[in-house]
Amino acid sequence: MTASSTSIRVREIEAAAARIAGHVRETPVLALESGAFDIASPIVLKLESLQHSGSFKARGAFNSLLSMEVPAAGVIAASGGNHGAAVAYAAGRLGHRAEIFVPEIASPVKVRRLRDYGAIVHQVGANYGEAFAASRRRVEETGALTIHAYDQAEVLAGQGTVAREFERQAMGLGGIDTLLIAVGGGGLIGGVAAWCAGRTSGPQIKLIAVEPERCPTLHAAFAAGEPVDVAVGGLAADALGATRVGSLMFPIARRAVDQVILVPDEAIKAAQMALWNRLRLAVEPGGATALSALLAGLYRPAPRERVGVLLCGGNVDPTTLV
Structure with missing residues (x-):
């Protein structure tokens, strides 16, 4: 695989998983109790905020x-x-x-x-x-x-290993029907989408992209039919503040991402504080963005729909968790 690859295949994600084994952590998952955060559907959190260097990257x-x-x-x-x-x-x-x-x-x-x-x-x-x-x-x-932050094949394949790992872990908890992923430049959701769309076994997983309203890179790209520059700002801009999504991830996302949800900064902050106050999980605003779509009611699961949420980053100043 080279940096000029136009598609990320499951076998490349499998090879990446074998290559990085022993260098990265298998981060834990947390199945929440029924009714957690006042949501009836089962929720499983993937704590990639506990990865080396504090994020999936x-x-x-x-x-x-x-x-x-x-x-x-x-x-x-x-x-x-x-x-x-x-x-x-x-x-x-x-x-x-x-x-x-x-x-x-x-x-x-x-x-x-x-x-x-x-x-x-x-x-x-x-x-x-x-x-x-x-x-x-x-x-x-x-x-x-x-090494590009999100528009490089080796990077996307590496990020795709988190979906491979999450799916395997969730199988012991009844599986997941839907996966919520925060988006900045798109390297994470591009790798996750490549895994979910490319594997030939297991149930289909619905992918929901979640972006801050003030960093709407994938939303704008979908509207334009191609990656376009956007103005960025807001609470999660230091993690999700790319000015456009990557060219490698975009065709993968168009095939495999079911919906893009935009969330306001207030919802992101509320999710960040809910994780800290209720679960004592310290995540940065970008790491709480995917969950914010659920807590703000911007994504409403169907009855008994099992929802997986990736908490993608934990590099937060603890003094802000007050």
């Missing part, structure tokens, strides 16, 4: 570094924070030099974690797009390997 980072040649100049990545942390963590574990470019809006918690992982951090630009442009200039100067 460690999967794509390790798959990329373990399947590509890394030059002496090391690796460069641009990120709102979580992708950079994952690349920095994986590079450090594998003995590679890492430079990470983040926008000025990046959370101080995430920037501090990047440095703790040993990365050289460049905080530049008002948004992810500007940080990405700066990272590209640095790649041209150094010849370092670049």
Whole structure:
């Protein structure tokens, strides 16, 4: 598989799972009690917020570094924070030099974690797009390997392993009918969609994309029929603030994503606080975005519909959970 691949196949996700085994955690799932959050349908949470570096992105980072040649100049990545942390963590574990470019809006918690992982951090630009442009200039100067946050085949295949893992874990809990996934640049839902649409056994899983109203990248792409630039902002912009979805994930999402739901910042904050106050789960706003669609009543499950929700990131300043 190369970065120019136009489709992500199940066998590539299986290969990624074998490749990264021992480097990433099998994160736990939590089946909530009946009536949790005042929702009658069964809900299963996947706690990818407990993954190495605090998010699912460690999967794509390790798959990329373990399947590509890394030059002496090391690796460069641009990120709102979580992708950079994952690349920095994986590079450090594998003995590679890492430079990470983040926008000025990046959370101080995430920037501090990047440095703790040993990365050289460049905080530049008002948004992810500007940080990405700066990272590209640095790649041209150094010849370092670049790992895109969401528009690279190795990354999508790595992220797809979380769906493979979640489905297997949920089988022991009665399975899942519907999976809610937060969307930024689309690497996560692209990998998840590739797994769910490409496998030849098991029941069909309905995929629901959830985006902040102020970061509507996939919603805008579906409306336009192609990835388009959008203005981004709001509570979850440091994690979900890509200016457009990736070109690799878009055709996969068009085939496999059933619905895109937009949620307001108020709903995201309420879900984040509900996770903390009721379950003592510390997640960042982006990590609570998928659940917010349920709690705000923007996605209403059918009776007995089993809903899986991915809590995708836990890089939160604990002082904000008050």
